[in-house]
Each structure stands twice: as structure tokens, then as C-alpha cells.
Amino acid sequence: xxxxxxxxxxxxxxxxxxxxxxxxxxxxxxxxxxxxxxxxxxxxxxxxxxxxxxxxxxxxxxxxxxxxxxxxxxxxxxxxxxxxxxxxxxxxxxxxxxxxxxxxxxxxxxxxxxxxxxxxxxxxxxxxxxxxxxxxxxxxxxxxxxxxxxxxxxxxxxxxxxxxxxxxxxxxxxxxxxxxxxxxxxxxxxxxxxxxxxxxxxxxxxxxxxxxxxxxxxxxxxxxxxxxxxxxxxxxxxxxxxxxxxxxxxxxxxxxxxxxxxxxxxxxxxxxxxxxxxxxxxxxxxxxxxxxxxxxxxxxxxxxxxxxxxxxxxxxxxxxxxxxxxxxxxxxxxxxxxxxxxxxxxxxxxxxxxxxxxxxxxxxxxxxxxxxxxxxxxxxxxxxxxxxxxxxxxxxxxxxxxxxxxxxxxxxxxxxxxxxxxxxxxxxx
Amino acid sequence: xxxxxxxxxxxxxxxxxxxxxxxxxxxxxxxxxxxxxxxxxxxxxxxxxxxxxxxxxxxxxxxxxxxxxxxxxxxxxxxxxxxxxxxxxxxxxxxxxxxxxxxxxxxxxxxxxxxxxxxxxxxxxxxxxxxxxxxxxxxxxxxxxxxxxxxxxxxxxxxxxxxxxxxxxxxxxxxxxxxxxxxxxxxxxxxxxxxxxxxxxxxxxxxxxxxxxxxxxxxxxxxxxxxxxxxxxxxxxxxxxxxxxxxxxxxxxxxxxxxxxxxxxxxxxxxxxxxxxxxxxxxxxxxxxxxxxxxxxxxxxxxxxxxxxxxxxxxxxxxxxx
Numbered sequence: 001x002x003x004x005x006x007x008x009x010x011x012x013x014x015x016x017x018x019x020x021x022x023x024x025x026x027x028x029x030x031x032x033x034x035x036x037x038x039x040x041x042x043x044x045x046x047x048x049x050x051x052x053x054x055x056x057x058x059x060x061x062x063x064x065x066x067x068x069x070x071x072x073x074x075x076x077x078x079x080x081x082x083x084x085x086x087x088x089x090x091x092x093x094x095x096x097x098x099x100x101x102x103x104x105x106x107x108x109x110x111x112x113x114x115x116x117x118x119x120x121x122x123x124x125x126x127x128x129x130x131x132x133x134x135x136x137x138x139x140x141x142x143x144x145x146x147x148x149x150x151x152x153x154x155x156x157x158x159x160x161x162x163x164x165x166x167x168x169x170x171x172x173x174x175x176x177x178x179x180x181x182x183x184x185x186x187x188x189x190x191x192x193x194x195x196x197x198x199x200x201x202x203x204x205x206x207x208x209x210x211x212x213x214x215x216x217x218x219x220x221x222x223x224x225x226x227x228x229x230x231x232x233x234x235x236x237x238x239x240x241x242x243x244x245x246x247x248x249x250x251x252x253x254x255x256x257x258x259x260x261x262x263x264x265x266x267x268x269x270x271x272x273x274x275x276x277x278x279x280x281x282x283x284x285x286x287x288x289x290x291x292x293x294x295x296x297x298x299x300x301x302x303x304x305x306x307x308x309x310x311x312x313x314x315x316x317x318x319x320x321x322x323x324x325x326x327x328x329x330x331x332x333x334x335x336x337x338x339x340x341x342x343x344x345x346x347x348x349x350x351x352x353x354x355x356x357x358x359x360x361x362x363x364x365x366x367x368x369x370x371x372x373x374x375x376x377x378x379x380x381x382x383x384x385x386x387x388x389x390x391x392x393x394x395x396x397x398x399x400x401x402x403x404x405x406x407x408x409x410x411x412x413x414x415x416x417x418x419x420x421x422x423x424x425x426x427x428x429x
Numbered sequence: 430x431x432x433x434x435x436x437x438x439x440x441x442x443x444x445x446x447x448x449x450x451x452x453x454x455x456x457x458x459x460x461x462x463x464x465x466x467x468x469x470x471x472x473x474x475x476x477x478x479x480x481x482x483x484x485x486x487x488x489x490x491x492x493x494x495x496x497x498x499x500x501x502x503x504x505x506x507x508x509x510x511x512x513x514x515x516x517x518x519x520x521x522x523x524x525x526x527x528x529x530x531x532x533x534x535x536x537x538x539x540x541x542x543x544x545x546x547x548x549x550x551x552x553x554x555x556x557x558x559x560x561x562x563x564x565x566x567x568x569x570x571x572x573x574x575x576x577x578x579x580x581x582x583x584x585x586x587x588x589x590x591x592x593x594x595x596x597x598x599x600x601x602x603x604x605x606x607x608x609x610x611x612x613x614x615x616x617x618x619x620x621x622x623x624x625x626x627x628x629x630x631x632x633x634x635x636x637x638x639x640x641x642x643x644x645x646x647x648x649x650x651x652x653x654x655x656x657x658x659x660x661x662x663x664x665x666x667x668x669x670x671x672x673x674x675x676x677x678x679x680x681x682x683x684x685x686x687x688x689x690x691x692x693x694x695x696x697x698x699x700x701x702x703x704x705x706x707x708x709x710x711x712x713x714x715x716x717x718x719x720x721x722x723x724x725x726x727x728x729x730x731x732x733x734x735x736x737x738x739x740x741x742x743x744x745x746x747x748x749x750x751x
Binding site for chain 2: 107141155165172174177196199200362365369
């Protein structure tokens with residue numbers, strides 16, 4: 001038997017114009033075998049997402065879009081070293097987060113800022129991490145967008161791809177032992193799913209029956225690599241069956257489909273301790289990162305097709321059809337969010353960098369004698385050349401004036417060196 | 430007790446004392462591990478706390494990292510240290526950096542990784558390696574290597590309870606060969622602290638794990654020549670006890686370091702460089718490193734490859750005659 005006949009349908013609920021698919025359309029049927037929507041009465045008569053939740057999701061999507069646009073611009077202006085946008089994938093990450101309980105663990109890859117925003121991470125908290133200032137929970141150690149929050153149950157992001165997937169399996173195993181009815185969701189791209197850690201994680205999750213949801217954002221590209229060079233089979237979803245795991249493929253630009261699928265997956269995970277794989281089909285509308293230019297590997301025409309499927313616009317159409325949102329609210333909210341982001345960025349930029357002592361804290365629970373000595377060596381060195389290490393010197397209490405004195409002394413020394421050079425012909429060092 | 434019994438006893442005590450201690454790895458469940466270090470523990474504590482995993486080292490340590498981050502105390506077993514490399518990424522990029530990168534929001538301090546290491550058992554390339562130096566270059570990790578049953582129990586209990594991820598490397602050649610008095614009670618030996626096994630005047634001999642037995646034999650040979658050796662078991666590779674080692678060399682003026690792992694990039698290099706920096710004026714002879722050759726670990730010529738007591742004895746004499 002070959003897998004050619006296995007082509008998993010896409011669970012869809014919402015058309016781009018904001019109307020719902022009729023409940024009996026074939027593509028409206030997902031294949032989560034338990035708890036799916038097929039037995040529900042016509043969903044057009046009831047609200048798939050209740051009003052307050054829907055509006056919170058939508059505002060979070062708008063905030064994420066505004067944040068992304070503003071921060072990419074800040075990176076282009078040289079105010080920020082690096083950035084990654086969530087653009088086009090807001091429905092996937094926010095719709096899924098909205099279907100979880102607040103104390104479920106989220107272990108994400110890096111393009112899931114929307115899920116963190118959903119949980120209430122403030123604009124200032126985002127900014128503090130990106131600018132690595134003294135209020136960054138991560139103490140300025142990681143690149144921008146590597147967020148984490150213990151209070152919001154959002155595991156700190158790390159750059160190595162897919163490493164969080166088996167960690168999510170282990171985390172969920174601990175939740176199962178604790179028996180408090182919580183689960184873990186881990187979110188990753190279709191490229192990361194090629195890592196060995198993906199295989200290890202899903203297999204172990206099935207064998208050890210853990211309450212974990214594996215959510216793959218299949219956005220068509222891993223940097224420049226299109227998905228046809230990532231895998232030969234029908235995407236990520238069917239891999240679950242080889243692990244004896246349930247699976248569903250959803251339209252990742254359809255917030256209702258993502259929300260309902262995650263809700264059903266959570267119920268299965270928590271009630272039966274069975275892991276679930278969700279593959280959300282979407283498109284990375286933005287560049288991979290601020291260091292990437294997609295024009296080298298894909299066409300504007302292709303991007304335009306997907307821009308027409310914008311998940312935010314789709315949800316807005318639905319909200320307006322419900323009478324829950326208007327042109328005026330759209331404009332007022334957009335203006336207010338842009339103002340909030342800009343003001344927050346200005347505040348974060350002005351804050352001091354982390355204290356010099358944070359160089360050696362948290363390597364271990366307490367610094368070793370060797371680390372303490374290395375910090376002392378660095379401090380002694382900074383005392384000699386404070387102007388060369390303005391952040392550390394400020395942390396040690398050097399004033400701007402003292403830095404200037406140091407800078408001038410060093411410049412004078414360099415000038416003496418240059419004027420001496422012709423004397424020995426630059427041959428000796 | 431032999432070393433395996435001491436380790437089994439330590440795991441039993443740790444599991445009884447803390448319900449969040451969870452053991453897993455390949456074949457550690459009902460079978461009790463290929464070396465039987467986890468014998469009877471599944472019977473006693475149930476399948477949820479002592480279980481087999483699929484055969485995937487990166488999965489085992491990834492799982493362990495997640496479980497530790499959740500607040501449990503995982504004790505993961507890698508069947509042979511030779512097979513720890515698939516988990517290198519999860520150990521070096523994840524476990525070791527978990528606390529630092531999150532600003533202490535999250536940590537995997539509960540994690541202990543147990544793994545049998547070392548040669549001398551006709552294990553060839555992939556059942557003999559001593560990979561401690563690969564991990565010694567990894568801030569955030571602790572590395573511990575016991576030399577006998579008493580040390581194994583006390584250090585393992587300390588490792589499991591230490592609030593940092595610990596790589597606990599067990600000298601499998603001594604699993605059954607090393608037998609000694611081990612208290613039944615719960616006790617811990619400190620991590621990061623070397624053990625001066627024997628005081629001496631003329632030269633400092635330094636090693637860890639199974640190599641201590643070899644070093645002690647070399648010291649006995651040298652003693653017949655009237656050479657009074659000071660013998661130190663480093664016990665912890667990371668962080669290592671610089672003070673104890675340097676104090677000894679300041680006294681003796683000579684140092685021989687011996688390990689099974691290859692010379693180039695081996696941990697003896699780190700020790701030699703540090704001692705040279707700190708004890709420069711007191712050194713009477715170059716620091717000698719007696720180690721495995723810079724080759725993969727051979728099968729038939731294992732004895733020739735390994736730094737045995739005769740090779741160490743020769744290094745001692747050369748240092749004294751320098």
C-alpha cells in the first residue's frame with residue numbers, strides 16, 4: 001500500500017467574505033474522530049465563538065499586526081537588531097490560544113507572539129524583551145522575540161528548532177502525573193517538523209499517553225525552502241497516524257476552524273490523556289525575518305493570492321456580519337494600538353541595560369567561584385577602559401564625564417601611537 | 430555493596446524521599462536496566478515513576494528537560510555514554526542554558542542524566558568512550574564522576590537534589606568490580622569538591638572515576654622508589670575544585686593528570702593550563718598528562734591505548750627526575 005490515496009481534507013468554517021460554510025460541506029468535516037462538529041446543529045444559528053471571546057481574539061490579532069509592522073520598521077531604522085513577524089498566521093496562533101485554559105502550558109517556536117498577547121503580555125513587556133533592557137525578564141540575554149512568561153505559562157522561546165517539541169511531551173507527562181487537568185500545546189513550523197526531535201516527541205507522547213497538542217503552522221516555507229522540498233507526502237497531519245495519534249488539518253486563516261479544532265483537541269487530550277496533532281494550513285505573508293528577502297525565492301503573484309486570504313480581514317468580515325464590529329471601531333482601535341505601540345517603544349528604548357552582574361547570574365542557581373572571579377576581572381578591566389564598555393561602566397556607576405575622560409585619554413594614546421609609527425617604519429609591533 | 434547496588438540504593442532513597450523523582454530510559458523499567466541499576470524500582474514505585482522509553486536519546490533528554498521545567502525531578506538514563514551524542518543538542522543548547530536564557534523564569538534544575546562511561550571492558554569504539562570533556566565546555570551543566578560505591582551513592586543523591594542539571598557519569602568497568610562499605614542511610618557528598626585520597630609530599634596525582642584505581646596502583650609502584658604521592662580524586666569535572674588542586678601543587682610542585690579520554694582537548698588540558706597560570710613559580714617540572722591516544726577507542730589493542738599504571742608510573746619518575 002502506498003500513501004498516495006491518503007489526502008487529508010481541510011477543516012473549514014469561515015469563508016473569506018465572512019459567511020460560514022454550510023455545515024454539510026465536505027471540506028467542513030474534519031477528521032478528529034471524537035468531539036468534532038458534525039453532530040452539532042446548524043452552526044449558522046449559533047455563535048461559533050461567543051461575542052466577548054471573538055472580540056478579544058480580533059483585538060489581539062490587530063495588536064499583533066500593528067506590533068509587527070511597527071517593529072519591522074524599527075528594525076529597518078536600526079533601532080532594533082532583529083525581528084520576526086507573525087503576519088498571515090494570526091488566526092492560527094491566537095485562535096488556538098483562545099481555545100485553551102489560561103494555565104495550560106504554551107511551548108512555541110518564535111512566530112507565536114499573538115498567543116502570548118492573547119494571554120495578556122503587555123506591550124511594555126514585549127518591548128522590554130526586544131530592547132533587552134533592565135526590565136526584560138530574560139535580562140537582555142536572548143535575541144528579540146525570544147519571549148517567555150512564567151505567570152502566563154508561556155515557555156521562554158529558544159532558537160534551536162523543534163527542541164521544545166519533546167520538551168512539551170515531558171511537560172505534559174508531568175501535568176498528567178500532577179493530575180490537575182492541564183495540558184500543553186507546542187507550536188512549530190512545518191520545517192521544524194523535519195527535525196528528529198519532532199519524531200521523538202510524537203512517538204513518546206503516544207507511547208506514554210500525555211495530554212499534549214502538537215500544532216504545526218504549515219505556512220509553505222522554511223526560510224527559502226518551499227514545503228515541496230521539505231517533505232514528499234501529504235504534509236504533516238498524516239504523520240500522526242503512524243504514531244497511533246489522532247490528527248486534524250484546519251484552514252489556518254480561518255479563526256473559527258482553528259478555535260473549534262483546538263477546543264476539541266484539548267478535550268481529547270485532557271479527558272483521555274491522548275496527544276493530538278493539528279496541522280494549520282496557512283501562509284507566511286511576511287519575510288522569514290528581518291534578515292530575509294523573500295523576493296529571491298517566491299513571486300509577488302503568489303503572495304497576492306494569500307494576501308486576499310488575510311485571516312484578519314476574514315474575521316473582520318464575519319464580525320461585521322454579526323453586527324459586532326464596525327468601520328469606526330476598526331479605525332479607532334487601529335489608531336489607539338499604533339499610539340500604544342509607539343509610546344511603549346519609546347519608553348523601552350530609554351530604559352537602562354541589564355546590570356553587569358547579570359553576566360554571570362543564572363548560569364547556575366548561584367555563581368561558581370570561577371564565575372565570580374571572571375566577573376571581578378571584567379570589572380577591573382572596565383575600570384581601566386570604561387569608555388569602551390558604556391553599558392557595563394554605567395552599571396558600575398561611572399558618570400558620562402568619567403567616560404569622556406577615559407575616551408580622551410585613549411584617543412591621545414592612539415594619536416601618540418600613530419605619530420610614532422613613521423619612526424620605526426611600522427615594522428615592529 | 431558494589432557500585433551498581435550503591436546506585437540502585439541511592440535511586441531508591443531518592444524516589445522514596447521525593448514523589449516527584451521519575452526514572453526513565455531504555456530498558457530501565459521492568460528489566461531494571463542493562464546493568465540492573467534500576468532493578469526492582471518499577472515494582473516498588475510503579476510504571477508511572479520508573480519506565481522504559483522508546484529508543485531515542487534526543488527524545489529521552491528532550492522529554493527530561495520538559496519534565497524538569499514542569500517541576501519534576503527526572504533521572505534519565507542514557508544506556509552508554511557513547512550514545513549520548515544524539516542528545517548533545519538537548520543537553521548543551523537546552524538543559525545547560527535553560528535558566529540563563531529565561532532570566533530564571535524557568536529552569537531544569539531537577540534534571541540528572543546518568544550514563545555509564547569508560548573502557549577496559551572490551552567495548553570497542555562505542556561501549557568505551559569517556560566524553561566528559563565535550564560537556565566540560567558547557568556553562569550551566571554540572572558533571573560528576575564517582576570512583577567507588579560510597580562515592581557513587583553520596584554523589585548521586587547530591588546530583589539528584591542539586592538545583593542544576595547534572596551529568597552523572599558512572600565507570601561501568603567498576604560497576605561490579607568495585608565493592609566497599611556503603612552506609613544504608615541517606616547521605617550526600619558535595620558537588621564541585623575534590624577528594625584528597627592520600628596526602629603526599631613529592632608529586633600530585635590527579636584523576637577521576639575509574640582512573641583513580643589505576644592512579645593508586647601507580648602511586649604504590651612509585652612508593653617503592655621512595656616517592657611520596659599526593660592523590661586527588663577530582664569527582665566533579667564541572668565546576669571543578671581549582672583551589673584543592675592548586676593548593677596541592679603549591680605544596681608538591683609537580684602534577685600528573687590522567688584520564689582515559691584522548692589527550693587533545695581532554696579535560697587534563699584545562700587543568701594543566703589553570704595550574705600553570707596559578708602555580709607558575711612553584712612548578713618544578715612540566716605538568717604531565719597521561720591519557721588515551723588521540724584515536725577512536727580500539728578493541729584488540731585496548732591495553733596499549735589506555736593510560737595504565739605503568740604509563741603513569743613512568744610519568745611520575747620523569748617528573749621527579751626533571
